[in-house]
Amino acid sequence: MKTSVTGPVRVRFAPSPTGFLHVGGARTAIYNELLRENLGGSFILRIEDTDAQRSDAAMIEQICSGLRWIGVQWDEGPFLQSDGLERHQQAAQQLLEQGKAFRCFRTSEEIEAARSQAQAKGETLRYRDFFAPPSADEEAQRLAAKEPFVVRFRCSDDSLHFSDLVRGEVEFPAGSLDDFVILRSDGSPTYHLSVVCDDVEMRVTHVIRGDDHLSNTPKHVDLFRALGAPVPVFVHLPLILGSDKKRLSKRTGATSVEEFRDQGFLPQALYNALGLLGWSPGGDREIMSRKEMVELFTVERINSSAAIFDRDKLSWLNAQYMSSLSLEEVAKYASPFLAPLGLDGLEGESRQRLMAALELHRSRAKTLEELGPMLVPYFQEELVYVVESCQKFLSQESLPGHLEALAARFAALEEFSPEALEQELRQLSEAVEVKAGVLIHPTRMALTASKKGPSLFELVATMGREATGRHLANFVGFLGREGSS
Numbered sequence: 001m002k003t004s005v006t007g008p009v010r011v012r013f014a015p016s017p018t019g020f021l022h023v024g025g026a027r028t029a030i031y032n033e034l035l036r037e038n039l040g041g042s043f044i045l046r047i048e049d050t051d052a053q054r055s056d057a058a059m060i061e062q063i064c065s066g067l068r069w070i071g072v073q074w075d076e077g078p079f080l081q082s083d084g085l086e087r088h089q090q091a092a093q094q095l096l097e098q099g100k101a102f103r104c105f106r107t108s109e110e111i112e113a114a115r116s117q118a119q120a121k122g123e124t125l126r127y128r129d130f131f132a133p134p135s136a137d138e139e140a141q142r143l144a145a146k147e148p149f150v151v152r153f154r155c156s157d158d159s160l161h162f163s164d165l166v167r168g169e170v171e172f173p174a175g176s177l178d179d180f181v182i183l184r185s186d187g188s189p190t191y192h193l194s195v196v197c198d199d200v201e202m203r204v205t206h207v208i209r210g211d212d213h214l215s216n217t218p219k220h221v222d223l224f225r226a227l228g229a230p231v232p233v234f235v236h237l238p239l240i241l242g243s244d245k246k247r248l249s250k251r252t253g254a255t256s257v258e259e260f261r262d263q264g265f266l267p268q269a270l271y272n273a274l275g276l277l278g279w280s281p282g283g284d285r286e287i288m289s290r291k292e293m294v295e296l297f298t299v300e301r302i303n304s305s306a307a308i309f310d311r312d313k314l315s316w317l318n319a320q321y322m323s324s325l326s327l328e329e330v331a332k333y334a335s336p337f338l339a340p341l342g343l344d345g346l347e348g349e350s351r352q353r354l355m356a357a358l359e360l361h362r363s364r365a366k367t368l369e370e371l372g373p374m375l376v377p378y379f380q381e382e383l384v385y386v387v388e389s390c391q392k393f394l395s396q397e398s399l400p401g402h403l404e405a406l407a408a409r410f411a412a413l414e415e416f417s418p419e420a421l422e423q424e425l426r427q428l429s430e431a432v433e434v435k436a437g438v439l440i441h442p443t444r445m446a447l448t449a450s451k452k453g454p455s456l457f458e459l460v461a462t463m464g465r466e467a468t469g470r471h472l473a474n475f476v477g478f479l480g481r482e483g484s485s
């Protein structure tokens with residue numbers, strides 16, 4: 001489906017390197033990518049690292065790897081904003097020469113004093129009403145005296161409007177801007193100048209970003225105009241709230257892509273959840289792959305109201321993807337969770353058993369983190385049984401004998417298949433006159449040290465003859481020790 005917006009577009013995702021990729025940022029990146037996919041064009045990744053103290057190569061790599069992991073593909077970059085420093089300074093110089101910016105020699109003390117005076121009158125300080133730009137003579141004198149200065153943009157006094165595909169035509173009334181700083185006293189450009197210069201340089205057509213930037217946009221529009229550049233179309237995405245209806249923060253759990261990855265979520269599930277956070281194709285579809293979103297995305301269907309990030313929904317989605325992705329894919333993403341359990345690098349028969357166990361259990365785990373421990377009994381020499389969970393079995397005097405008989409039947413089976421195993425267990429239950437459940441539950445406990453799990457016969461078949469025999473024998477030993485004590 002096409003939107004009324006036409007392409008090709010040039011969009012950009014411009015995160016500041018803060019040390020992690022916030023899910024809000026990831027959603028912005030996803031919508032950039034969806035628009036590029038929908039309309040054609042280019043998606044640029046630009047790291048806004050002008051605050052040099054906060055950024056380093058590791059942080060930049062972190063953003064890139066977070067994006068790669070979630071499946072966002074950009075076309076150009078990563079470019080570093082700091083590489084354009086001279087270009088940004090030249091733009092300030094050009095604005096100075098054209099009289100669209102001026103040098104401001106006011107000290108912070110002077111400005112503070114003016115602010116206090118304004119506050120005393122119940123007003124907020126508007127720099128441009130309070131301080132006149134220096135005259136040419138004054139400027140020359142102060143420059144000669146090497147007094148420090150910042151460069152301020154001479155903002156427009158007209159009302160400022162721009163097109164926003166989420167909010168419609170947005171207007172900021174005349175007088176809502178003040179002469180803002182574009183170069184600091186050390187000559188470094190501020191965010192406002194750099195972001196606009198880069199968007200001009202990169203010929204960005206659509207600026208998709210969080211609506212926390214909405215109040216910056218009139219400044220940017222004014223700067224685009226002053227630089228004689230076309231003003232891009234804006235797409236301000238609604239805020240993401242936590243389940244407490246407050247801005248998403250640590251209070252309600254993980255906030256970064258890396259944290260979700262480390263908690264065992266699949267990138268497909270996170271992409272799905274974030275893609276539908278503030279946008280929907282209509283109807284009540286909840287499971288949508290990246291491919292489907294690409295086909296159905298229209299910018300017009302982005303909501304303007306805040307979106308709530310629902311962790312339960314994410315867990316539910318994750319469980320769906322755990323079952324529906326290819327086994328190889330789940331295995332690939334499970335690998336970092338299996339390594340600490342000693343279940344990586346398996347080969348041959350062990351690898352086959354791991355894959356079979358993964359297949360059997362993947363629909364029972366909400367996350368990869370939950371899945372890992374479910375696979376351990378297939379490989380662990382001896383399981384640890386908890387007496388409290390086994391009280392029911394410990395009180396049945398005849399159970400060890402039944403389990404020994406079952407183990408012997410299993411061991412003698414020619415074909416170790418779920419059907420044959422089930423037949424043996426049912427025959428034994430008839431022979432010793434107990435219900436099948438009397439044998440099924442303790443066998444499950446013997447094999448997994450847990451009360452819950454997949455169908456027992458699938459489980460036993462997957463576990464294999466050797467491990468099944470070993471676990472059953474150990475469990476009989478445990479019942480003997482604990483039952484008699």
Ligand code: GLU
Pocket residue numbers: 013014015016048195207208209210213
């Ligand atoms: N660097 C800004 C941020 O991380 C984004 C600026 C923009 O997209 O225009 O919030």
